[in-house]
Structure formats: structure tokens, C-alpha cells
Amino acid sequence: GKLVNGIMYQMKNLSGINGEIRPCIVHRIDKDTSGLLMVAKNDVAHRSLVDQLVNKTVTRKYVALVHGNIPHDYGTVDAPIGRNKNDRQSMDVVDDGKEAVTHFNVLEHFNKYTLIECQLETGRTHQIRVHMKYIGYPLVGDPKYGPKKTLDIGGQAL
Structure with missing residues (x-):
């Protein structure tokens, strides 16, 4: 039932850089988050994609629905x-956490x-979810970081 199993069934000789558990997967997204994943067909492509993430030459943007009305059009959360x-x-x-920077733009009230649209400068575990909760605008439907009374949408609106 995992994405990587489906990819392995369809394609042979995928990148083995992340080992047997996550071959070909370049980065992860949180459970119940919809979106695209980078998948590498071979080790050369895998290394290149990882280098692009490390060197910040690739952009990762996410759209999220948060509780509350953010009063400004954009902002940056720079908090470890x-x-x-x-x-x-x-x-x-x-x-004593690791550096984490999230930029956001308001799309609609x-x-x-x-x-909002979020752009990651770093890629920490649960980064958008943690940062938005930190500034008082937790994600709708987030069972871990959101309020108990939220829209039941089967996971966070991310």
C-alpha cells in the first residue's frame, strides 16, 4: 500500500541510494499531505535532485488552509x-533546534x-505545520498540531 511499492512494481532498476526501504524517493512529505514527490529512476538522477535540494536551486511550494485571519499579505517564520x-x-x-525558515503569502481570506502559499527554505520534519502553529495560525484538519475543534477533512489541509 505504499507509493514506493507501486513504483517498484512498474519500473525496474530504480535508484538504490535510500536503500531497500525507500529506494528512488528523494524527499518525503508528511502523512495525509497531498502533493508531488521527487522520484529518481537512477542513482545519477537521485544525486542530482538531492544536490538541487541542498543548493536550493529547486523551489518547493505548498498551499495550506489555516485557522484564523492572517492580517498581513506575506511573512517569514524563522524559528528553529x-x-x-x-x-x-x-x-x-x-x-536548540535546527534552522528552519518558511515564507508564506496570503492567497485568499x-x-x-x-x-496561504508556503515556500520552504529548509526542510524540517512537519516544518509548515509547526511554524504555522507557532505564529498562531495552525493548519485546518491537523490532528497533531491543530485545535481539537477543526474541520474533519481526513488530515491537514496542506
């Missing part, structure tokens, strides 16, 4: 992310929500 000290399965903004 690390493991939550009280819940090892969650991430949080922490002083709704009654109780704001639709």
Missing part, C-alpha cells in the same frame, strides 16, 4: 525546529480561515 521535549513524536520550535 527540534523534537518536542514532552512528546518525542512531535516537533516544536525549540532554542475566508470567514474564519486563510488560504
